[in-house]
Amino acid sequence: GAVVSQHPSRVICKSGTSVKIECRSLDFQATTMFWYRQFPKQSLMLMATSNEGSKATYEQGVEKDKFLINHASLTLSTLTVTSAHPEDSSFYICSARDSLSPYNEQFFGPGTRLTVL
Amino acid sequence: QKEVEQNSGPLSVPEGAIASLNCTYSDRGSQSFFWYRQYSGKSPELIMSIYSNGDKEDGRFTAQLNKASQYVSLLIRDSQPSDSATYLCAVNRAGTALIFGKGTTLSVSS
Numbered sequence: 001g002a003v004v005s006q007h008p009s010r011v012i013c014k015s016g017t018s019v020k021i022e023c024r025s026l027d028f029q030a031t032t033m034f035w036y037r038q039f040p041k042q043s044l045m046l047m048a049t050s051n052e053g054s055k056a057t058y059e060q061g062v063e064k065d066k067f068l069i070n071h072a073s074l075t076l077s078t079l080t081v082t083s084a085h086p087e088d089s090s091f092y093i094c095s096a097r098d099s100l101s102p103y104n105e106q107f108f109g110p111g112t113r114l115t116v117l
Numbered sequence: 118q119k120e121v122e123q124n125s126g127p128l129s130v131p132e133g134a135i136a137s138l139n140c141t142y143s144d145r146g147s148q149s150f151f152w153y154r155q156y157s158g159k160s161p162e163l164i165m166s167i168y169s170n171g172d173k174e175d176g177r178f179t180a181q182l183n184k185a186s187q188y189v190s191l192l193i194r195d196s197q198p199s200d201s202a203t204y205l206c207a208v209n210r211a212g213t214a215l216i217f218g219k220g221t222t223l224s225v226s227s
Contacts, residue, residue: 034214043219044161044205093160095215103166104149106207106215111160 003027004096006109013084014117019114021079023094030096033077034106035069038091050077074099086114119144123206123218125187132227136193140206140218143187147208150182152191155203165191184200 003026013019023033033050048069049057056069068080077096081088091113105109121144130136138152149168153161159193166190168182179192189208193200203222207215 001209044217046214049214089161091158103168104209104211104215105151105163107163108153108160 002105002107004094004107004109006094007111008112009110010113010115012074012115012117015085016083019081019084021081021092021094021113021114023074023077023079023109025096025098025107028096028098029074029100030077031074031099032097033071034095034097035067035077035079036081036093038093038111044093047079049051081114084114086116089114089116119216121206121216121218123188123204123221125219126222127148127222127224128221128222130196132196132198132225133210134196134202134225136196136223138191138193138204138206138221138223140189140191141187142189142216143208144182144210144216145187145209146210147196147209148210150180150189151207152178152180152189153205153207153217155220157202161205193223195227196223198225198227201225 002060005024007022031052035047036044050069050071052071058064071077093111095108122141152165154164155161165180165184173180177194181190203220205220208216209215
C-alpha cells in the first residue's frame with residue numbers, strides 16, 4: 001500500500017516551453033500533497049503544499065505564477081513549470097499524505113528529472 | 118525558525134557493524150518523527166516512523182525518540198553495503214508539512 005506515482009519520470013524540453021508533471025496516490029486518498037525540488041547533492045526543498053479543492057500554499061521564494069499547481073481530485077495533483085529555463089532543471093518530487101491515517105506519514109513519488117536546454 | 122539538524126557525514130562503518138544516525142529538532146510541538154532513506158538519484162523512501170518516547174524496532178532498524186532532549190536517532194544493526202545511502206530525518210506537527218534535515222550520508226564497506 002501507500003504507493004505514489006509520478007509521470008513523466010524524465011523530461012527534456014527547450015527553454016521557454018511548459019512542462020506538466022502529474023502526481024497520483026494509487027491506493028489511498030490524499031487531500032494534501034507536497035511538491036519538492038532537489039538540486040544535485042543538495043537537500044530537499046519544499047516548494048508548495050497542494051490541497052484538494054483549494055489554492056496551493058507556496059513557500060517563500062517560490063513563484064506561484066511560474067510553478068502552477070492544481071489538485072483537482074483526492075488522488076491527483078499536477079505541477080506545471082511554465083516558460084521553463086535551464087535554471088529550472090532539477091529533480092522534482094511529490095509526496096502525498098494519507099487522509100485517513102492519523103500518523104501524518106508522507107509517501108514520496110519516484111520523482112521527475114527535468115532538463116531544460 | 119523550525120529546524121532539524123543532522124550531521125552530514127559521511128558516516129563510514131564496516132559491514133556487519135551498527136550504524137548510529139542522530140537528529141535534533143527545535144520545535145517542541147513536533148508530534149511525528151520519521152526516517153527516510155534516499156539512494157543517489159532516487160526519491161526518499163520511508164523506513165521508520167515514531168510518535169512516542171522510547172524505542173521502536175523494525176527488523177534491523179531501531180528508531181529512538183527522546184522528546185525532552187528533542188532528539189531522535191536511527192540504529193541500523195548488521196549494516197550491509199546496500200544500506201549505503203543518505204538518511205533523512207523529518208519531523209512535523211499534525212496537519213503540517215514535514216521539516217527535513219539535510220541528511221546523513223552512510224557508507225558501509227564490505
